[in-house]
């Protein structure tokens with residue numbers, strides 16, 4: 001009997017039935033947009049095209065265009081999460097991309113990812 005209960009629990013957890021939505025990678029793009037304006041827009045640009053004012057003078061690195069589905073298909077949600085939390089240097093990218101660990105909550109990063117994903121319309 002105990003085993004059956006354990007088995008059922010494992011299935012429920014595995015299917016995400018017990019996890020909050022954001023932990024399943026389903027953030028809120030509206031919240032994400034606000035966070036983007038506050039934290040990311042100056043480099044990534046209002047539309048996420050990678051043309052923010054803080055990057056105008058930087059010629060050595062090209063940011064991805066978040067509205068380009070082909071470009072964004074190269075990144076899994078986990079990739080986007082890791083880059084945002086740990087920063088560019090942690091994934092072999094430019095250290096100009098700051099790490100947001102300790103600045104943004106896990107949920108907020110998933111909200112941002114939901115926003116980023118909403119920009120590239122196929």
Ligand code: HEC
Pocket residue numbers: 035036039040041042043044050054061062063064065080083084088092093094095096097098100112
């Ligand atoms: C100070 C400028 C700066 C800020 C602020 C910034 N980024 Fe970045 N970000 C970069 C740079 C530069 C890269 C490109 C790194 C590379 O390709 O080597 C990058 C890359 C990324 C990437 C990988 C795809 C891409 O666009 O090239 C993601 C995802 C990302 N940033 C998310 C965020 C999020 C989310 C925020 C806000 C919470 C943010 N960034 C804030 C500079 C910034």
